[in-house]
Amino acid sequence: MDGIDDIDKQLLRLLQQDAKLTTKELASQLGLTLSPVYERIKRLEGLGFIKQYVAVLDKGLLGQPITTFCQVSMRYHDKAFIDKFEEEVQKLEEVQECYHMAGQVDFLLKIHVGSLNDYHDFVKYKLSQIENIGVLNSTFVLKEIKHNLGYYIP
Amino acid sequence: MDGIDDIDKQLLRLLQQDAKLTTKELASQLGLTLSPVYERIKRLEGLGFIKQYVAVLDKGLLGQPITTFCQVSMRYHDKAFIDKFEEEVQKLEEVQECYHMAGQVDFLLKIHVGSLNDYHDFVKYKLSQIENIGVLNSTFVLKEIKHNLGYYIP
DNA sequence: ATCCATGCCGAAAATTTTTCTACAAAGTGT
């Protein structure tokens, strides 16, 4: 947490919940005037604490109500195969997240699709087309219990 | 995708990548003038397609470089135990996401901490304190291969 | 004690958001 103070932290907490808060509103919540708040935001952007601003959409309304986690293990662990897998995964738009994991399984993928049928097609015609996949194990999300968009800031 | 057209979809694609784009910039990219773009955004917000706007922070700079996925199974599956677990998980600030899953394991948790030590403390003093947990299986993220912030919009 | 750096304030300028009126195209009912 190099070089940021409690005011900066509070600013980050507020902005990661609502990026549309105006400098004016932020200033009043922080007990400052416009200028210092404005400068702090620019500084936090410059330092990389704030990476970007995004609109959060409703995946249900977008027609992708199904979320699954898919565990993938490679048959062989040559660097070339690993690189190839990572490269191919980037291209699959259904894959929202992909992590290289420690432990039994090599990769964990988070996938969004519109229906079970779409998931079937995704696995059969896209994912399993990637070379050298050994194990492929999918589990479905029944319910989202918690999904924080921001991080905990100590 | 009830009641939104291709222009709306393109608008959503742009905004979920960069919510700071001005109406002017959006208008020029969409080949429209300010007013229709402005009204479309308000409409998409009203319909719930756009849920909120957030700043995306850098978890490494915030001192939480470690991500783990933790699979949890309950010993007994009475509704009261399930409810209690879901309730307690909400309170744990290290837990960024929690899903009730189909399959062998009951819950999947995504957790952010600052160090392996922090993770140890989290499991020992917080997570495992919740009643009725049977299996608890943690796997660490070695590398983030892909992390789309937005959804794929067909 | 003076100088310099840092952070904040307040006001002005630039830009954007928001509102409002009007026009054109598409669909509906007579």
Next chain:
DNA sequence: ACACTTTGTAGAAAAATTTTCGGCATGGAT
């Protein structure tokens, strides 16, 4: 075919916000 309504867009004006800038305090260093 005609008038009517609805929908979506354009353009301009008003309101609000962002951005810039000069100045004032506080604190540390020389």
